[in-house]
Amino acid sequence: MIILNNIALFDGHADHFCGDACVAFADDRIIYAGPRDGSPSLDDETKVIDCQGHFVMPGMVESHAHLSYTNNGPLELDKSPVEEVVIKTIHNARVMLGSGFTSAISFGSVHRVDAFLKRGIECGDVLGPRLLAGGRDIGSTGSNADLHPDYAQLKIDGLGMITDGPWEVRKAVRTLSKNGVDVVKVMIDGELISSGGGIKPGVLGFTDEELEVLVAEAHHRGMRVACHARSAAAVKQAVKAGVDFIGHANYLDDEALALLEANRDRIFVGPAVAWEITFLEHYQSFGFETGSPEHEGYAAELEATQASVKRMREAGIRVLVGGDYGLNITPHGTYAKELQYFTDYFGFSPGEALQAATKHGGEAFMPDGSLGTLEAGKIADMVIVKGNPLEQISVLQDADAITAVIKDGQIYAGLLDSQSPHQKNSQQLNQLLGAPPCS
Numbered sequence: 001m002i003i004l005n006n007i008a009l010f011d012g013h014a015d016h017f018c019g020d021a022c023v024a025f026a027d028d029r030i031i032y033a034g035p036r037d038g039s040p041s042l043d044d045e046t047k048v049i050d051c052q053g054h055f056v057m058p059g060m061v062e063s064h065a066h067l068s069y070t071n072n073g074p075l076e077l078d079k080s081p082v083e084e085v086v087i088k089t090i091h092n093a094r095v096m097l098g099s100g101f102t103s104a105i106s107f108g109s110v111h112r113v114d115a116f117l118k119r120g121i122e123c124g125d126v127l128g129p130r131l132l133a134g135g136r137d138i139g140s141t142g143s144n145a146d147l148h149p150d151y152a153q154l155k156i157d158g159l160g161m162i163t164d165g166p167w168e169v170r171k172a173v174r175t176l177s178k179n180g181v182d183v184v185k186v187m188i189d190g191e192l193i194s195s196g197g198g199i200k201p202g203v204l205g206f207t208d209e210e211l212e213v214l215v216a217e218a219h220h221r222g223m224r225v226a227c228h229a230r231s232a233a234a235v236k237q238a239v240k241a242g243v244d245f246i247g248h249a250n251y252l253d254d255e256a257l258a259l260l261e262a263n264r265d266r267i268f269v270g271p272a273v274a275w276e277i278t279f280l281e282h283y284q285s286f287g288f289e290t291g292s293p294e295h296e297g298y299a300a301e302l303e304a305t306q307a308s309v310k311r312m313r314e315a316g317i318r319v320l321v322g323g324d325y326g327l328n329i330t331p332h333g334t335y336a337k338e339l340q341y342f343t344d345y346f347g348f349s350p351g352e353a354l355q356a357a358t359k360h361g362g363e364a365f366m367p368d369g370s371l372g373t374l375e376a377g378k379i380a381d382m383v384i385v386k387g388n389p390l391e392q393i394s395v396l397q398d399a400d401a402i403t404a405v406i407k408d409g410q411i412y413a414g415l416l417d418s419q420s421p422h423q424k425n426s427q428q429l430n431q432l433l434g435a436p437p438c439s
Contacts, residue, residue: 001026001040002047002409002426008388009033010057012359012373014351017390023056025380028408033374047426052433054403055388057354058374059102059381061361062129062322062335064247064272067092067104068113069326082111089113092332093121093128094422098415099335100383100396102407103365105322106134107226107247107272108185115180127415127422130381130407132224132365135181136161138172138214139205166213169206173217183245184218186211188227189234192297193279193286201230201250201301204237211241230301232256239263245320245364247272250301252308261315268364271309273341274323274330276302282329302345309346319346320364321357333416336396343393350393380409384433404429 001024009021011033022039024031032040042048070080070088080088096104106114114133120126138161161172176184188206190199199205206214218225219242226245229238232253238246239259246269252260260267276298279286288294312319323338324330342353362372371379384404387395395401404413404424411424 001031001043001045002049003039003042004049004051004056004382004384005036005039007051007054007056007384009374010055010351010354010390011375012058012355012362014349014355014359017351021056023374023382025406025409028380030374030376030378030380032376049426049430050433051384054433055385055390056374057383057385057389058358058362058372059383059405059407060100060321060336060357061365061372062096062101062104062325063245063268063320063361063364064107064270064322064324065096065104065129065131065134066108066324066326067096067106067117067128067131067332068109068111069332071326071328071331080110082113085110085113086116089117090120090126090128092326093117093126093131094415095333096335097127097129097405097407097412098402099333099399100385100402100405101129101335102381102383102405103130103361103371104128105132105226105245105361105365106183106185107228107245107322107324108137109134110136112136112179118180118182127412130365130371132182133180134183134185134226135176135179137185137187137228138163138169138176139187163210166210169210169214170217173214173221173223177218177221177223182223184214184223184225186214186225186227186243188229188238189231191228191230192301193294202233204233206237208237208241211237211243215242235260239267244268245270248305249308249312250305252311257311257315260312260317264315264317268318268320268360269312270320270322271305271346272322272324272338273302273305273345274325274334274338275327276305277341277345278329306345313346313348318360318363319356320361321353322361333399334397336394339389339393339396350390353393354389380406382406403433 004023009018022036023033068089118131118133121128163169163172224244227238227243229235230248230250235256249269321338339353342348359372386401399416413424
């Protein structure tokens with residue numbers, strides 16, 4: 001058993017904080033988390049780590065992950081060769097874990113990289129978060145998964161699986177299942193910035209029948225379904241078809257909100273606003289002018305998202321942290337910015353933002369409830385932070401503040417430093433924290 005002693009504890013519940021606490025864990029499970037005076041009895045094999053008042057919280061969940069994106073531009077996601085993608089994905093996985101995100105729900109992968117990455121992580125060959133692996137995006141002809149003009153006659157086994165009609169959709173899902181995918185990603189409507197004549201938000205790429213077939217086939221094969229759905233029409237189609245994870249939900253009408261509320265016990269929504277925010281900061285570098293349809297469109301989309309998230313919070317719908325990171329303007333390693341966006345744009349308290357990243361993210365990843373909070377019997381995933389995110393949420397963006405990450409009871413430090421050894425034992429963690437040797 002290992003005890004993290006002398007800690008400030010956030011257990012994953014927005015209104016729970018204990019300034020003088022400890023956490024005890026053995027193997028991959030929490031034994032105790034709470035006030036220090038309730039600590040379990042010590043035995044000869046117990047290792048006690050004096051955390052010197054550091055903040056301890058559950059490992060976070062990146063709920064809209066693209067580990068195989070290589071910081072390319074938004075219209076260049078399938079331009080990198082698979083060999084380069086694999087090398088960079090292994091690096092991205094280590095960076096995500098080192099940033100305090102111990103689990104990730106994929107919202108799409110190029111090639112078949114996610115499925116192989118998951119196997120590598122699970123067998124210990126690769127350092128990275130626990131992963132629900134995604135596959136290539138399923139989209140219809142003209143969707144924002146259809147990146148290349150017809151005249152180019154390109155056949156790239158990269159990002160998109162272009163399908164039209166129920167049987168093509170069903171075959172695509174079966175192919176993803178064969179390739180070891182956990183999460184099927186579907187493009188329900190479009191994007192303001194897309195290549196060629198791609199559809200825009202509000203234009204549905206699939207009929208109800210096509211989407212219902214996709215979800216039914218995925219669920220039949222034990223997979224879950226994530227979608228790109230910006231408009232109210234797309235959100236309504238997604239909920240009615242039984243989609244599990246809704247990405248964006250920028251625009252909601254009363255009917256869409258009522259459907260989400262009626263299904264709030266099974267469905268999760270991630271606004272993933274990093275793209276809009278950073279586009280508005282960098283649109284001129286993309287060649288767009290102030291007042292262009294894209295500039296004005298994303299500004300309106302961000303404003304609408306703020307109103308939609310407020311309505312979802314009031315309706316008790318679980319809103320997740322996760323932000324389309326892996327693009328050139330949302331690079332890997334900046335995932336924790338999403339928590340600050342939740343406080344700055346959506347009015348979440350720091351505790352509520354942390355709860356979205358931990359408790360609610362854990363419920364989305366592992367519906368049996370064993371992930372996302374620090375309570376007896378739960379999985380021992382933790383982040384040790386120098387500083388207090390409840391007072392300054394941006395501290396989680398500081399790599400130097402992430403002192404150590406614990407996943408499945410294994411202690412890691414220095415994951416963001418390629419020169420450092422990564423896995424640590426309790427003695428080394430004591431030294432890292434500047435504490436006396438553990439007893």
